[in-house]
Amino acid sequence: xxxxxxxxxxxxxxxxxxxxxxxxxxxxxxxxxxxxxxxxxxxxxxxxxxxxxxxxxxxxxxxxxxxxxxxxxxxxxxxxxxxxxxxxxxxxxxxxxxxxxxxxxxxxxxxxxxxxxxxxxxxxxxxxxxxxxxxxxxxxxxxxxxxxxxxxxxxxxxxxxxxxxxxxxxxxxxxxxxxxxxxxxxxxxxxxxxxxxxxxxxxxxxxxxxxxxxxxxxxxxxxxxxxxxxxxxxxxxxxxxxxxxxxxxxxxxxxxxxxxxxxxxxxxxxxxxxxxxxxxxxxxxxxxxxxxxxxxxxxxxxxxxxxxxxxxxxxxxxxxxxxxxxxxxxxxxxxxxxxxxxxxxxxxxxxxxxxxxxxxxxxxxxxxxxxxxxxxxxxxxxxxxxxxxxxxxxxxxxxxxxxxxxxxxxxxxxxxxxxxxxxxxxxxxxxxxxxxxxxxxxxxxxxxxxxxxxxxxxxxxxxxxxxxxxxxxxxxxxx
Amino acid sequence: xxxxxxxxxxxxxxxxxxxxxxxxxxxxxxxxxxxxxxxxxxxxxxxxxxxxxxxxxxxxxxxxxxxxxxxxxxxxxxxxxxxxxxxxxxxxxxxxxxxxxxxxxxxxxxxxxxxxxxxxxxxxxxxxxxxxxxxxxxxxxxxxxxxxxxxxxxxxxxxxxxxxxxxxxxxxxxxxxxxxxxxxxxxxxxxxxxxxxxxxxxxxxxxxxxxxxxxxxxxxxxxxxxxxxxxxxxxxxxxxxxxxxxxxxxxxxxxxxxxxxxxxxxxxxxxxxxxxxxxxxxxxxxxxxxxxxxxxxxxxxxxxxxxxxxxxxxxxxx
Numbered sequence: 001x002x003x004x005x006x007x008x009x010x011x012x013x014x015x016x017x018x019x020x021x022x023x024x025x026x027x028x029x030x031x032x033x034x035x036x037x038x039x040x041x042x043x044x045x046x047x048x049x050x051x052x053x054x055x056x057x058x059x060x061x062x063x064x065x066x067x068x069x070x071x072x073x074x075x076x077x078x079x080x081x082x083x084x085x086x087x088x089x090x091x092x093x094x095x096x097x098x099x100x101x102x103x104x105x106x107x108x109x110x111x112x113x114x115x116x117x118x119x120x121x122x123x124x125x126x127x128x129x130x131x132x133x134x135x136x137x138x139x140x141x142x143x144x145x146x147x148x149x150x151x152x153x154x155x156x157x158x159x160x161x162x163x164x165x166x167x168x169x170x171x172x173x174x175x176x177x178x179x180x181x182x183x184x185x186x187x188x189x190x191x192x193x194x195x196x197x198x199x200x201x202x203x204x205x206x207x208x209x210x211x212x213x214x215x216x217x218x219x220x221x222x223x224x225x226x227x228x229x230x231x232x233x234x235x236x237x238x239x240x241x242x243x244x245x246x247x248x249x250x251x252x253x254x255x256x257x258x259x260x261x262x263x264x265x266x267x268x269x270x271x272x273x274x275x276x277x278x279x280x281x282x283x284x285x286x287x288x289x290x291x292x293x294x295x296x297x298x299x300x301x302x303x304x305x306x307x308x309x310x311x312x313x314x315x316x317x318x319x320x321x322x323x324x325x326x327x328x329x330x331x332x333x334x335x336x337x338x339x340x341x342x343x344x345x346x347x348x349x350x351x352x353x354x355x356x357x358x359x360x361x362x363x364x365x366x367x368x369x370x371x372x373x374x375x376x377x378x379x380x381x382x383x384x385x386x387x388x389x390x391x392x393x394x395x396x397x398x399x400x401x402x403x404x405x406x407x408x409x410x411x412x413x414x415x416x417x418x419x420x421x422x423x424x425x426x427x428x429x430x431x432x433x434x435x436x437x438x439x440x441x442x443x444x445x446x447x448x449x450x451x452x453x454x455x456x457x458x459x460x461x462x463x464x465x466x467x468x469x470x471x472x473x474x475x476x477x478x479x
Numbered sequence: 480x481x482x483x484x485x486x487x488x489x490x491x492x493x494x495x496x497x498x499x500x501x502x503x504x505x506x507x508x509x510x511x512x513x514x515x516x517x518x519x520x521x522x523x524x525x526x527x528x529x530x531x532x533x534x535x536x537x538x539x540x541x542x543x544x545x546x547x548x549x550x551x552x553x554x555x556x557x558x559x560x561x562x563x564x565x566x567x568x569x570x571x572x573x574x575x576x577x578x579x580x581x582x583x584x585x586x587x588x589x590x591x592x593x594x595x596x597x598x599x600x601x602x603x604x605x606x607x608x609x610x611x612x613x614x615x616x617x618x619x620x621x622x623x624x625x626x627x628x629x630x631x632x633x634x635x636x637x638x639x640x641x642x643x644x645x646x647x648x649x650x651x652x653x654x655x656x657x658x659x660x661x662x663x664x665x666x667x668x669x670x671x672x673x674x675x676x677x678x679x680x681x682x683x684x685x686x687x688x689x690x691x692x693x694x695x696x697x698x699x700x701x702x703x704x705x706x707x708x709x710x711x712x713x714x715x716x717x718x719x720x721x722x723x724x725x726x727x728x729x730x731x732x733x734x735x736x737x738x739x740x741x742x743x744x745x746x747x748x749x750x751x752x753x754x755x756x757x758x759x760x761x762x763x764x765x766x767x768x769x770x771x772x773x774x775x776x777x778x779x780x781x782x783x784x785x786x787x788x789x790x791x792x793x794x795x796x797x
Contacts (some may be wrong), residue, residue, distance in 0.1 A: 006626070006629070007625075043622050190485050194485075213640065418644070419640045453486075454487075454490040458494045461494055462498070462501070465635055466501070467637060467640070468637045
């Protein structure tokens, strides 16, 4: 079920009307939440609910076994990781690996086609599989590390794992943050409900008004296998995609957080104005925070972080970024995107350019521009359909092919140019506003308070309603 | 007063008031510009393919019947009867579709009738096109069908940047506005009667053989003897069951009638004779009397006129 669909509106209306009736008793509340979440997920395809159940049961049993048999906890952790990563590998990466084996085998004139032997249901990528497997794994790892006491109630655990606002596209919530919350009945105060309303309205605005409209231009540009257009045109498209993916994903996170607030729960912030970053390191503390911190805590730090020396730190960071890249999808372009960020971060660590720039007048503006350029270039790799397309687009962008010619009337019509710059402008002005006021509390700023008043919010809601396009799914659903 | 201090309540009240105001006035140009055209199109044909109600008169044919037969207009001449438009774009009159048409008929009705609108395309061997134009609508997952049924309202229609930009640019160029307004074909979908109305003032008359072949290039051209014989056999069975069967040739641009007859090798006189011998009643239609918007489909106004004319004939025969 998509957040931006009419059926979700009906679903949430029924859910929030019934929620107060089930909220008093723990088991009833959890069972109701699980039932609603399974319906929410199963609306897409009920068969794949079995994966969530299997993933959840593996970690639920593994965690209890770790507590019951501490001597063997390493084995149980291994089994948990094997189960989760096995499911993730089978459904997300098997086809990709099979196809690449076929390509490699063809070089030595062998015909190996493993895809033919893959069961049909495994050829479909289950929605949100990367999110719930990571969430489930983090539970058993936390129990293994002694950071969390396992729950003995299977409903409690599944209420956490399957909670519908964040089930299919995150944020990836840690068990230690959510399990204790689920034990209590937190009253939904006027303030909490209002915060939820603000987040949901802003989330829908970002997704439906900004991301979906920009997406039309971006899809059209990348759909052509034959790359045309000047370098400046591609800078515009790349910037447009940067805004699209940000509004699409942060919009989803905002809606998820808002819905959780309406239920009385707090989901941690997932995006903190990433396009106001003044270094890539800064960017990764603001972009998809729940995933970045997951990789930091469960990959980068266990590998040794930067404690074992500068070079080890670089290596560990590169491994983390490559894994983060491949997490997004079974494609070499995602791996390359991770590698690109690893390269930029390495240069940043070696040269320490952000710190140096910050010491000169207007240096933070230069740092912001440099950071944005790197992020935008990397997004081209992320979005492109193939390697030749990446090379073609990046070469046009870097060499500024065509000079200052944007291609209005050829690649893009006057009307589309106005629409695109208007939509990009809204988001970038918001980010810049935050950038210039980084040291102040944004929540107390004049613009924030005005934008979040009831009447202003109604305007946003109306714009979203009357400018909604064809319902399109969230980009991160496919990860 | 205490309730008014609650920001969420204020938000909801403002929202409802403004939504009511915008829906009941034309402040925002939201209606009829087909912004969600594909969505409405899919919704319409999904509901039609999964229709479970029964009717006194069921019209069937391809997209021409879908746009040309207005059950609303027929009711005026056939009071007390319930007509329904069960036509789908691109379909031929093969056995599967004829049975599906019969399923929509109220067998207890004393005036039960089937109205078949023929184009040469409907008699081609296009069984395979069912996969494209009927089965995807018929076989939607249960959840999707439920979604469509639960969200079947016609409120809060969205506007679009394209439309607003168009309005804005027209202000400075009234001649262009007039020209473009004339070229607009706006679908108005009647889910309850199955009619896919086209609102337009466009009239296209000139067509080449290439235009016709290009339109149907993805399917086999040429009248299929199997389709024709199965159809005539079914007409005979319906006649024996007491179901009145009416047939008519859908109005096309005059040039297209000649081209389609030639390309599909159609002998209308022979077909009409066979059809009537099988028990059907032929309704002669003068194609030149109706203006199409694109050569193949009538505008809403013309469709109403045609439907009324057909309904008058049916009335005289029932």
